Amino acid sequence: MAELEFERRLERLFGDAPAFSDEKAFAMAVERKLARGWTLRRMLIGAAGLVGGVVGASQLILSNFVGQVEAASEGSSRVLRAGVAEWAPRVELLSALPDGSSVVWIASGLAVLAMGFVLTRVIEEF
Amino acid sequence: MSGANTTRLANLHDVELAALAAAGDRAAFGELVRRHGSAVRGLLRRMGSPPAEADDVAQDAFLTAFERIREFRGEGAFAAWVKKIAARLYLRRLQRERRLAGLAQEAEDAAIDAHQPDAAGRIDLDEGLKSLGAAERLCVSMCYGAGLSHAETAEALNLPLGTVKSHVKRGLEKLRTRLAPAGAALEGKQGNG
DSSP states (O other), X not given: OHHHHHHHHHHHHHHSOOOOTTHHHHHHXXXXXXXXXXXXXXXXXXXXXXXXXXXXXXXHHHTTHHHHHHHHHHHHHHHHHHHHHHHOTTOOHHHHSOOTHHHHHHHHHHHHHHHXXXXXXXXXXX | OHHHHHHHHHTXXXXXXXXXXXXXXXXXXXXXXXXXXXHHHHHHHHXXXXXXXXXXXXXXXXXXXXXXXXXXXXXXXHHHHHHHHHHHHHHHHHHHTTOHHHHHHHHHHHHHTOOOOOTTSXXXXXXXXXTSOHHHHHHHIIIIISOOOHHHHHHHHTOOHHHHHHHHHHHHHHHHHHBOOTTSHHHHHHHTO
């Protein structure tokens, strides 16, 4: 019983934090390190996102992805136009889009941006 | 603006501050550091760490705590959670620098002159801890200061459970004879600043 009481007393004594004259300086040092780590992390994330985007873009270009997408895009665009013409002849949205390969390039650019964004988010989460 | 924010943070509970910190609010975490920095630094010194190293490890512990803040769900006290992180970091550092085995050996040597009652010079916790062998001090501090169980301490120190229990037992015996009786010298010392 006395033993248990002594153990509780010991826990209380350990719980009493000693006072340090440089408490504020210590807290500021931790905050500085946090801020520095955060800045570095943001820079690394930004760099990783950029590199990821560039790698993604180069892979798309080098793998003849554009040609394949262009072909697929022409096919699907015909189907889409036919569908739109059938269901909403008055809607002329597609006519506002640029023709042929420029659509593919715009889509690829957007895809690269999206990939960079996704990569950045993934790195931020982990 | 900044002053108002500081006042607002100062009025929040640890759990609320931790939730803000988990959402990326570094100022909220700074408030937690201000509140509990001394407790963590104090524990590390009581474990036997030199002051400069204790502060270094304490800083690392808070940075680790910030990284892992989402794991803190408020079931226990925030200070206790960070103390555990700090104690483990300190032990890891000792292991990395191969100082842990040396400390255990020192403890065996110190245990030879362990039973020398010193009832005349009753002292406070920090002084009492200095009279323990290094491993006794580590084990007692980890169990009663960082809140680790004997088994957790044994695992962290890579020692058999029985060894940890005997270190703790010997440490407690020494402290019991050397510490001031409850309510006497310790409170007097605190009162004198």
